Structures are given as structure tokens and as C-alpha cells.
Amino acid sequence: MKRKMIEYSPIPLEKRHIKKAGRILCESFKDNPLWKHLIPNPDKRENEMVLLWELFVRYGIKYGRAFVTSKNVEGVSLWTSSQYAKMTFWRQFRCGGFKELRKLGVGFLKRSNVVNK
Numbered sequence: 001m002k003r004k005m006i007e008y009s010p011i012p013l014e015k016r017h018i019k020k021a022g023r024i025l026c027e028s029f030k031d032n033p034l035w036k037h038l039i040p041n042p043d044k045r046e047n048e049m050v051l052l053w054e055l056f057v058r059y060g061i062k063y064g065r066a067f068v069t070s071k072n073v074e075g076v077s078l079w080t081s082s083q084y085a086k087m088t089f090w091r092q093f094r095c096g097g098f099k100e101l102r103k104l105g106v107g108f109l110k111r112s113n114v115v116n117k
Contacts, residue, residue: 010067010077013057020073021066022054029053038111039104048108051100058095059087 013021026049029035039045056078060066064080084091092101101108 010069011071013061013066013068013076013078015061017068017073018054018057018061021057021068021076022050024073024076025053025056026050038108048104051103055092055095055097055100059091059097062095063091 026046030046030049035045035049039048057066057076060078060080063084064078066079067077069075087097092098
């Protein structure tokens with residue numbers, strides 16, 4: 001029996017999709033060992049991951065291309081060129097990242113710097 005393929009045409013991710021996209025991405029990566037290292041406290045991990053994914057989504061909108069599968073945001077795709085692959089402090093700042101980084105604290109910054117090396 002041949003299955004019928006469902007085709008999706010991704011639509012550009014808009015600012016109104018950011019919160020839901022952040023939650024979808026958080027759910028997709030919540031068990032990833034990297035996130036467990038970056039945010040070791042399981043009680044805080046989900047909330048802090050959502051903050052970071054929302055930052056990554058805003059970064060993708062500003063410095064790359066960002067798509068969702070539909071207006072219901074079942075799936076998310078973020079793309080940047082190599083020119084913008086490094087999220088510098090100023091690029092993060094321009095995407096509203098200062099608020100997130102302040103909430104995450106010095107411990108997170110130290111752990112993320114080790115991973116980035």
C-alpha cells in the first residue's frame with residue numbers, strides 16, 4: 001500500500017510566533033546532554049531553556065531565516081549563514097538577549113564559555 005505524502009510549505013516565522021516557537025524548541029531539546037550541562041538544575045531548566053530558545057528565534061529572524069510549518073507552529077526551522085553563525089555579545093544584545101543572560105546568571109555564562117571553546 002502506497003502512503004500519500006503530506007507536503008508542507010514552510011512560512012516565515014513572525015514575531016507573534018516567537019513564544020510558541022521557543023516552547024516547541026525547548027520541548028524538542030530538553031533531554032539533550034548539552035542543555036543538562038548548561039542548566040544543571042532540573043527545576044529551572046525548562047523555563048531557562050525557553051528564554052534561550054526565544055533568543056535564538058529572535059536571532060534567526062534578525063540575522064538569518066526562520067520558518068514555521070504553519071500558523072499553529074508545530075515545527076520550527078532556523079538558518080543563518082556562516083557570517084552570522086557566531087552569536088556575539090552585540091548581536092545577542094540587539095535581539096534582546098541582555099535580559100535573558102542577566103536572568104541566567106554568571107554560572108550559566110561560565111558553563112557556556114567552556115562549551116564554546
